[in-house]
Amino acid sequence: MLLKHTTAKEIERKSLTINPAKTCQPIGAMYAAFGLHGCLPHSHGSQGCCAYHRSTLTRHFKEPIMASTSSFSEGSSVFGGSANLVQAIDTIFTVYNPDIVAVHTTCLSETIGDDLTQIVSKANEDGKIPEGKKVIYCNTPSYVGSHITGYSSQLSAFVKFFSTATPKKKNVVNIIAGWMEPSDMREIKRVAKEMEARIILFPDMTDVLDTGLNGKYVMYPKGGTTQKDMIATGDSKFTIGLGEYCTQDACIKLENKCKVKFEVDDIPIGLKATDRFIMSLSRHANVPVPDSITEERARLIDMIADNQKYFYGKRVALWGDPDTLIPLTEFLISLDMKPVYIVTGTPGKPFDERMAELLKDIPEAKYKSGANADMFQLHQWIKQEGVDLLIGNTYGKYIARDEDTPFIRFGFPIADRAGHNYFPKTCYTGAINLTIQILNALMDHQDRVCPDEKVEFQM
Numbered sequence: 001m002l003l004k005h006t007t008a009k010e011i012e013r014k015s016l017t018i019n020p021a022k023t024c025q026p027i028g029a030m031y032a033a034f035g036l037h038g039c040l041p042h043s044h045g046s047q048g049c050c051a052y053h054r055s056t057l058t059r060h061f062k063e064p065i066m067a068s069t070s071s072f073s074e075g076s077s078v079f080g081g082s083a084n085l086v087q088a089i090d091t092i093f094t095v096y097n098p099d100i101v102a103v104h105t106t107c108l109s110e111t112i113g114d115d116l117t118q119i120v121s122k123a124n125e126d127g128k129i130p131e132g133k134k135v136i137y138c139n140t141p142s143y144v145g146s147h148i149t150g151y152s153s154q155l156s157a158f159v160k161f162f163s164t165a166t167p168k169k170k171n172v173v174n175i176i177a178g179w180m181e182p183s184d185m186r187e188i189k190r191v192a193k194e195m196e197a198r199i200i201l202f203p204d205m206t207d208v209l210d211t212g213l214n215g216k217y218v219m220y221p222k223g224g225t226t227q228k229d230m231i232a233t234g235d236s237k238f239t240i241g242l243g244e245y246c247t248q249d250a251c252i253k254l255e256n257k258c259k260v261k262f263e264v265d266d267i268p269i270g271l272k273a274t275d276r277f278i279m280s281l282s283r284h285a286n287v288p289v290p291d292s293i294t295e296e297r298a299r300l301i302d303m304i305a306d307n308q309k310y311f312y313g314k315r316v317a318l319w320g321d322p323d324t325l326i327p328l329t330e331f332l333i334s335l336d337m338k339p340v341y342i343v344t345g346t347p348g349k350p351f352d353e354r355m356a357e358l359l360k361d362i363p364e365a366k367y368k369s370g371a372n373a374d375m376f377q378l379h380q381w382i383k384q385e386g387v388d389l390l391i392g393n394t395y396g397k398y399i400a401r402d403e404d405t406p407f408i409r410f411g412f413p414i415a416d417r418a419g420h421n422y423f424p425k426t427c428y429t430g431a432i433n434l435t436i437q438i439l440n441a442l443m444d445h446q447d448r449v450c451p452d453e454k455v456e457f458q459m
């Protein structure tokens with residue numbers, strides 16, 4: 001058993017991370033690229049990086065992940081990958097014919113110092129980019145940040161290469177989606193439609209990474225934010241970014257480039273974060289909140305009230321990405337649960353500041369962010385004083401097994417369960433789904449471990 005021998009005793013470590021709570025930058029850039037219609041992500045580096053990024057996304061989404069690579073050899077590793085990328089652009093448009101190629105770098109091409117602006121200009125001058133087609137790019141050195149940093153950089157590239165302001169502003173609100181599932185994006189679009197708010201959502205992975213099987217292979221599925229909509233984001237009257245780590249940079253870029261004012265909210269996970277999102281959308285799209293949404297909220301409240309005794313005081317350990325951990329922690333607190341251990345491998349001050357505020361009434365809570373925040377230390381904390389529930393990605397299954405603790409898969413990657421890209425966790429309906437998962441995990445555990453005389457028919 002991988003983590004069986006983890007000890008409760010912590011030894012200070014400065015230069016060793018064991019099972020980091022993050023993954024590599026280009027995975028985020030690759031995922032975000034699927035949110036543009038007709039876009040092929042391109043990995044500028046060695047084949048191994050691209051294979052790893054594709055397989056990680058394939059395992060999570062259970063969908064074929066198409067991406068190309070500059071296929072660095074020993075020569076390109078020494079002399080630079082300019083020739084490889086120019087050749088790749090030519091081959092991609094000739095063979096695979098996407099509308100857009102979204103190039104991101106890797107550790108290797110960043111270390112060499114390849115200049116993407118210069119290389120893509122050369123490809124253009126050489127006539128390798130056909131009329132009407134686009135090559136966009138972003139830098140994603142994986143020795144800093146995490147997959148979240150890469151996702152954010154790709155969104156900034158969308159704004160840089162597409163968003164355009166004309167003199168006429170439109171009564172439309174941009175919603176920039178932080179890292180979430182296609183099911184969550186579908187739910188946000190459904191809620192906006194219910195409110196009759198006019199929005200442009202980007203990126204939009206619905207009908208790209210949650211497509212059905214109809215016997216026909218389509219390399220570029222019908223979903224994704226269209227180029228036309230992406231260009232029009234410059235004419236929208238406001239932008240709501242969902243998740244500070246993923247969307248703030250794109251919001252700022254859009255304001256600087258096209259004078260579109262913005263607000264960054266949390267991803268609407270749980271009651272309070274959804275309340276804030278709904279009110280923000282209502283205010284900026286200038287639409288009322290319809291009764292149907294208020295009724296969805298009431299159903300969530302009812303479910304929380306009916307089952308409060310199961311939530312009260314339960315200690316929870318969480319790991320994953322800061323933009324989801326922040327509203328998730330807030331939601332657990334509003335359920336009267338105790339999020340006591342929280343780690344994210346993504347660095348940044350906002351996580352620490354928000355956690356300090358959210359956890360001020362739970363003195364035993366510990367949290368950590370950045371490269372040294374790892375699953376090993378999280379397990380050590382759990383060894384010191386156990387928890388009732390684990391919430392995080394598949395990497396926690398070894399801890400769950402070792403500690404015999406209920407475990408809910410949440411976040412990225414989820415390689416050993418299904419349904420995450422079909423059932424939302426955002427907005428009130430998503431919060432109901434999450435609440436059901438929490439309840440079922442706790443109740444299943446109780447049924448399994450309690451002595452025979454304590455088994456309850458009615459729980």
Ligand code: SF4
Nearest residue numbers: 024049052106107142
């Ligand atoms: S070399 Fe860098 S970019 Fe490639 S897989 Fe490893 S961490 Fe990711």
